[in-house]
Amino acid sequence: MRTIDMIISATLSNRDAVKQIERDARVLRTYEKYPELQRIDNNIKDNIRANLMKILDNELDPEDIQNEEENRLLKAREQFLRTNCISSDFDKLWPVCEKCDDTGFVSKGNIRRVCSCMRDELEEAYKEAGLGDYSSVKPSLLDEKAIKNQENKRKEARSRLDSVIASLIDKKEQSALIYCDKAQTGKTFLSICFTKVVIQCGFSGCYVKMDDLMNASDERVSDYKYCDFLVIDDFSSVLTNNFKIRFALDRILETRLNNGKFMLIIMNESPSEAVNKSDEKIAAKLSRLECL
Numbered sequence: 001m002r003t004i005d006m007i008i009s010a011t012l013s014n015r016d017a018v019k020q021i022e023r024d025a026r027v028l029r030t031y032e033k034y035p036e037l038q039r040i041d042n043n044i045k046d047n048i049r050a051n052l053m054k055i056l057d058n059e060l061d062p063e064d065i066q067n068e069e070e071n072r073l074l075k076a077r078e079q080f081l082r083t084n085c086i087s088s089d090f091d092k093l094w095p096v097c098e099k100c101d102d103t104g105f106v107s108k109g110n111i112r113r114v115c116s117c118m119r120d121e122l123e124e125a126y127k128e129a130g131l132g133d134y135s136s137v138k139p140s141l142l143d144e145k146a147i148k149n150q151e152n153k154r155k156e157a158r159s160r161l162d163s164v165i166a167s168l169i170d171k172k173e174q175s176a177l178i179y180c181d182k183a184q185t186g187k188t189f190l191s192i193c194f195t196k197v198v199i200q201c202g203f204s205g206c207y208v209k210m211d212d213l214m215n216a217s218d219e220r221v222s223d224y225k226y227c228d229f230l231v232i233d234d235f236s237s238v239l240t241n242n243f244k245i246r247f248a249l250d251r252i253l254e255t256r257l258n259n260g261k262f263m264l265i266i267m268n269e270s271p272s273e274a275v276n277k278s279d280e281k282i283a284a285k286l287s288r289l290e291c292l
């Protein structure tokens, strides 16, 4: 799985190449318009080169460099730029996004969030996390829906997930949770919103429905074992009778429980029912999870 960091760094390296091409074109245009400036810049470079050669030939001690000529040229350059209203950073790389200075993230305190210039990259990361079918689910709708749906269980789940995010940011160990409630109470919506928030904060998150574990590749199971935040939706004790699902789920639970990694298991059946009816190995691990 490509995480948001990986996707952003690929974009940034392309962006660097574009910035260099733009800078080179800008310098060329400026020199064409102001040949005098090019002459001054060439003289500065020649002066540096000459001093360097003298140092290499042991004709000059680096300590004894007389920078008078260089200072004179730099002053002349500064004067020329000012007189002709040329930006002093015309020959520097200009950031594409001033908001994040081309880092892809904006930080406030210890909270790091993906910059708005990386919207496409964020969508890409959501797809990698298994959220491709949920592009219309927006974390910004959380508050709106919370007002409409005043059910206590969901409010409790929301505040619990808020504190999970806070402790992820503080790099604390997490406990795994079971979130059980009746069908159609917005459990999936809430968990998808939070998976998106986790990714927006630069962490890796995955969302998977339990029956999709049947066809999950080893690589995908490894993502589920090690990502920062995992949601397993539609848990059903009946499905633990399926060998492939049981095998994958057992490895995921084992790794995450042993490493203090957060996981949310969503189910309609009650946790005690889930423990009683599940395969023995899975039941033993489920009983180590906290219930919301």
Ligand SMILES: [Zn+2]
Pocket: 097, 098, 099, 100, 101, 102, 103, 104, 105, 115, 116, 117, 118
């Ligand atoms: Zn930006």
